[in-house]
Amino acid sequence: MTATAIEHGPEHGHAADDHHHAGDSGLATYLENTRRNRLGMWLFFASEAFLFLALLVTRFYLWRGPHGEVVRPELDQFAGLIVTVVLLLSSYFMNRAEVSIANDKRTDFLTSLLITAFLGTAFLVGVVVWEWGMFPGIVKGHLKPTDGVFGAVVFGMTGMHALHVLSGVILILNVWWLGRKGHFSGERHWGVEACAIYWHYVDLVWIFFYPAIYLIGTTIDVPH
Amino acid sequence: MSEQSRTKRKSAIYREGIIVAVILAILTIVEYYAAITPPFDSFAILMILALLKGILVVNYFMHIRSIWSEDEH
Numbered sequence: 001m002t003a004t005a006i007e008h009g010p011e012h013g014h015a016a017d018d019h020h021h022a023g024d025s026g027l028a029t030y031l032e033n034t035r036r037n038r039l040g041m042w043l044f045f046a047s048e049a050f051l052f053l054a055l056l057v058t059r060f061y062l063w064r065g066p067h068g069e070v071v072r073p074e075l076d077q078f079a080g081l082i083v084t085v086v087l088l089l090s091s092y093f094m095n096r097a098e099v100s101i102a103n104d105k106r107t108d109f110l111t112s113l114l115i116t117a118f119l120g121t122a123f124l125v126g127v128v129v130w131e132w133g134m135f136p137g138i139v140k141g142h143l144k145p146t147d148g149v150f151g152a153v154v155f156g157m158t159g160m161h162a163l164h165v166l167s168g169v170i171l172i173l174n175v176w177w178l179g180r181k182g183h184f185s186g187e188r189h190w191g192v193e194a195c196a197i198y199w200h201y202v203d204l205v206w207i208f209f210y211p212a213i214y215l216i217g218t219t220i221d222v223p224h
Numbered sequence: 225m226s227e228q229s230r231t232k233r234k235s236a237i238y239r240e241g242i243i244v245a246v247i248l249a250i251l252t253i254v255e256y257y258a259a260i261t262p263p264f265d266s267f268a269i270l271m272i273l274a275l276l277k278g279i280l281v282v283n284y285f286m287h288i289r290s291i292w293s294e295d296e297h
Contacts (some may be wrong), residue, residue: 035291038290038291039291042288042291070267077256081252081256084252085249085252088245088248088249088252089245089249091245091248091281091285092241092242092244092245094285095241095244095245095284095285096238096241099234099237099238099241102237103234103237196285197285197286197287200281200282200285200286201286203281203285204278204281204282204286207274207277207278207281208274208278210252210255210274211255211259211270211271211273211274214259215255215256215258215259215265215270216259216265216267216270216271217267
């Protein structure tokens, strides 16, 4: 079975019925391909980890006080905590979506996906409005990208992460759209699983970025 | 597998997701208060808390074990 067939053929719930006579051998091939896809996905995560680790190392290398102590700029702690909780909650709903399709509960699956996309968007809005201060009429941000190493690192880390959140939201809406049209089933839902583990990976990155940006180190005033 | 045990297994999987989400939320709040309460605001304590959260996500939400398992799909 080709990769195209996996994406467009058997994952479609109705197509799975049509191919019923292909029987166990078709499913076995699908499972074997899914195992390979999974490994590929994890290798992709490993390559992405280098990028995010580089940003984390940059933060701890550059954010140092006059005596070499770890410091951090003054940021909105409440906004940081809220966006973190929102992202963790979105991971729960993504997991629920995956479990639901595995149990053939399509309505639950579609609803959970929409909630995840909504929470992901809320996270983005939180970062863009509160932390970046892109709409000074609503909230004035604490830092600008031009505020030395502090501005550069905060915008570099949150920007790279926000880009991944945005692509995750687009992916979730794509899976939702396909799910609405009857794609995926309890037996064949690699597309959903891939989207889910990508979303959890984005959450995983934030789990380390949140303390690095908001919590670790002594607060210092950044000259503007 | 009987219908009854299948239903029980489904409920257990849903419950597992809720339990993990609650633990993650608790660890996040602990992390926040540790950061504003010396001497718990150390790099090591905050990174250990982040690591615990990371392990939960990788293990329960990302199903890392499924890379080498035969039956999950």
